Amino acid sequence: MxxxxxxxxxxxxxxxxxxxxxxxxxxxxxxxxxxxxxxxxxxxxxxxxxxxxxxxxxxxxxxxxxxxxQEAVAPLLAGGGAEWRNRLAEESPGTPLAEALERAVTRSLTGPVALSEGLNWTRSLLRAAEDDPALRAVWYRVNQDSEEGLVPILTHLAGPAASPLQIRLLAAAATDAIRVSLEVWSTTDTPPSGPDSPADLAVRSLRELTRGMAILA
CATH class of the missing domain: 1.10.10.60 (Homeodomain-like)
Structure with missing residues (x-):
């Protein structure tokens, strides 16, 4: 991240x-x-x-x-979530949400800082967290904070027709798509770009988790 x-x-x-x-x-x-x-x-x-x-x-x-x-690593882990929320906030209301989400995810996970430093830091930390419950708790908290930060952005992009339930479900799905993709990628030695990279896995996961959501129709 x-x-x-x-x-x-x-x-x-x-x-x-x-x-x-x-x-x-x-x-x-x-x-x-x-x-x-x-x-x-x-x-x-x-x-x-x-x-x-x-x-x-x-x-x-x-x-x-x-x-x-363990708390000391939170700023590094939170940086990626902040970046992709910023990317999503740049999208215009009325843009199809599926398109906006995929573009924001891809841009945030393929940017120069992500490829040169951020993703490698994240992989190291996730590997270290495997045997450290306190470090895993920091990772989960950072993701929960990111999910909550998504809600107002998605509300703005989706418009008044979207219900709070739809917004919350989409925020959870989008956050988990990135979280799970990073966790899976961290167990491999796959490069941070290309096939099976975090961006590739995140887009695929996002499509799986949001398939059939009415808010994206």
Whole structure:
């Protein structure tokens, strides 16, 4: 999953302040450090002190942002969901939802950051999570947050004819299509692009999970 897009350097309505941008950058540095250590030593072989040292921050800074070492990877995992929601939000109301969803998924999983860094981080973390319930819980929470973030975007795109139930079901299906695809891909050594890549698997999964949904008709 992709890292969050860089923030605008100019503050304004809805744009994070300089302090907020610095905070986000520090959190992402800590997340990358945690991911590197988890990939090398596993969660059990990594401490919060190790992560703070690798990230170049004080231990108290680590705990200012995260409750435990597993929570530290959340910014990396959440970045991909934020990116694909941003892509979906760029679609125009009235665009067929199936088309909009597939385009957003494909663009977010084949972008330069996803292919160069994000997907490899995600694969490493999902492999580490196989034997770490706390790390899996972070992954599931990130996906739940992403699903909830989809609801207002889908509501806007679908228009007033769509019911809240239809919107919620579509948000759940779309989120699970990406989640399951990434989990399956992470168990393989398949490259992040091409056949059986996350984008390929996600589009196929999305079609399977949403087949027959009235909202897409």
């Amino acid at each position: 992709r890292s969050p897009r860089p923030y605008s350097l100019q503050a304004g309505p809805g744009v994070p302040s300089l302090t907020e941008r610095r905070k986000a950058a520090t959190q992402l540095d800590i997340a990358r450090a945690a991911c590197e250590l988890f990939a090398t030593h596993g969660p059990d072989g990594t401490t919060a002190e190790d992560i703070a040292h690798r990230a170049g921050v004080a231990l108290r800074t680590f705990y200012r942002y995260f409750r435990n070492k």
